[in-house]
Amino acid sequence: xxxxxxxxxxxxxxxxxxxxxxxxxxxxxxxxxxxxxxxxxxxxxxxxxxxxxxxxxxxxxxxxxxxxxxxxxxxxxxxxxxxxxxxxxxxxxxxxxxxxxxxxxxxxxxxxxxxxxxxxxxxxxxxxxxxxxxxxxxxxxxxxxxxxxxxxxxxxxxxxxxxxxxxxxxxxxxxxxxxxxxxxxxxxxxxxxxxxxxxxxxxxxxxxxxxxxxxxxxxxxxxxxxxxxxxxxxxxxxxxxxxxxxx
Numbered sequence: 001x002x003x004x005x006x007x008x009x010x011x012x013x014x015x016x017x018x019x020x021x022x023x024x025x026x027x028x029x030x031x032x033x034x035x036x037x038x039x040x041x042x043x044x045x046x047x048x049x050x051x052x053x054x055x056x057x058x059x060x061x062x063x064x065x066x067x068x069x070x071x072x073x074x075x076x077x078x079x080x081x082x083x084x085x086x087x088x089x090x091x092x093x094x095x096x097x098x099x100x101x102x103x104x105x106x107x108x109x110x111x112x113x114x115x116x117x118x119x120x121x122x123x124x125x126x127x128x129x130x131x132x133x134x135x136x137x138x139x140x141x142x143x144x145x146x147x148x149x150x151x152x153x154x155x156x157x158x159x160x161x162x163x164x165x166x167x168x169x170x171x172x173x174x175x176x177x178x179x180x181x182x183x184x185x186x187x188x189x190x191x192x193x194x195x196x197x198x199x200x201x202x203x204x205x206x207x208x209x210x211x212x213x214x215x216x217x218x219x220x221x222x223x224x225x226x227x228x229x230x231x232x233x234x235x236x237x238x239x240x241x242x243x244x245x246x247x
Contacts, residue, residue, distance in 0.1 A: 003200070004049050004093075005029065006036055006084070007057030011149060012098065014156030015193035016055060027051060031058070036080035046087035053200050054088050055096040056081060056135075059128075063102070064247045066124040077127035078134055085138035094142070094206070096196060097135035100128050101147040101184075101212075111185070111216060114208050122247070132208065142199055144211040148186040156189075166223050170234035176227075180220040180238040185212040 002025045007013045009030035020026055027049040029036075034045050036058045046054060059077055060066060066073035081097055088095040102125040103118040120126045132143045150163035158164070163186065169176035195211055217225075223236050 001025065001053065001200070002027065002049070002051045003053045003055060004046060004051035005055045005057060006034060007031070007059065009157065010057055010059075011152055011156055011159060011161075012146075012189055012192060013057035015151075015153045015189045016057065016196060018153045018155055019190070019193040019197050036083065037075040039079075039083040039086075042080070042083040043087050043090065046084075046091055046093070050091055051093050053094045053096065054084055055196065055200075056084050057098065059098070060124070063122060063124045066127065067122065067247045070123045070127075073123055073127040074130070077124070078130035081131040082134040082137070085135055085141065088138040088141070092139075094140045094200065095135060095138040096142045096144065096200065097131065098192075098211075099132050099143050099145045100125070101145060103129045103132065103145070106182070112210070114210055136208070140206045142204075142206055143208045144192070144196065144199075145209070146187040146192055147212045148184050149189050149192070150186050151189040153190060162219070163222075163226070166226060167230065167232075170223075170227050170230055170232035170236075173233040175235050175237050176223060177237045177239050178219040178223045179241060179244075180218055181240050182219050183216050184219060184222070185214075185216045186222060187212045 003020055004027045005013055005016055006029045008017055008028035035041055060073045085095055103120050104112050105119040105121050118129050120129050135141050135143050149161055152159040166176045220238050
């Protein structure tokens with residue numbers, strides 16, 4: 001199977017390359033190779049590559065910065081996805097696109113399911129929700145909502161995100177401030193890549209899926225286990241959402 005991966009130089013993209021390369025013909029596009037916000041460039045690249053599947057890992061993930069840079073967030077998280085969906089339709093390819101738990105408002109008392117109505121509360125969240133809708137315009141599209149990505153493959157870039165920040169603080173012997181009242185189902189990056197491979201190989205029903213690891217915990221519980229496994233000297237400082245200013 002011929003598979004094109006955009007955002008291949010990122011945390012998730014690198015994991016997908018490692019997962020798929022042994023058994024598929026890959027065409028990879030890092031940020032320097034393809035500007036996904038350029039509709040003409042996207043159409044030309046996909047027409048030249050003619051993949052059976054397009055997997056989009058390109059994203060604007062700076063949640064707070066998106067409040068000040070909404071155009072950049074929308075261009076990457078929404079309108080670039082529209083270009084990829086149109087390219088997929090033109091070459092009769094499947095499209096896989098990743099979204100986020102941020103499309104919900106976080107006030108639920110039970111785990112969210114795919115039929116729960118979204119309620120984004122930030123520019124970033126709104127741009128990702130719009131990207132979902134535009135992705136699903138492709139004839140055969142998979143939108144996979146991931147949450148709190150962590151982990152990396154050896155060939156990938158340094159890990160980033162909440163878990164990477166916790167690890168850095170703990171290993172430096174510093175304070176790691178973590179929420180005790182936010183419950184999450186973190187997604188281990190190699191697992192997300194493995195499930196993506198299964199989806200494209202097994203050709204499951206296209207649509208919207210939640211793609212996270214089993215179970216859930218608070219960020220504080222996660223950090224305590226992380227600190228135990230690292231045998232780190234840093235200190236965990238519990239925070240409550242109501243007491244922490246967030247954009």
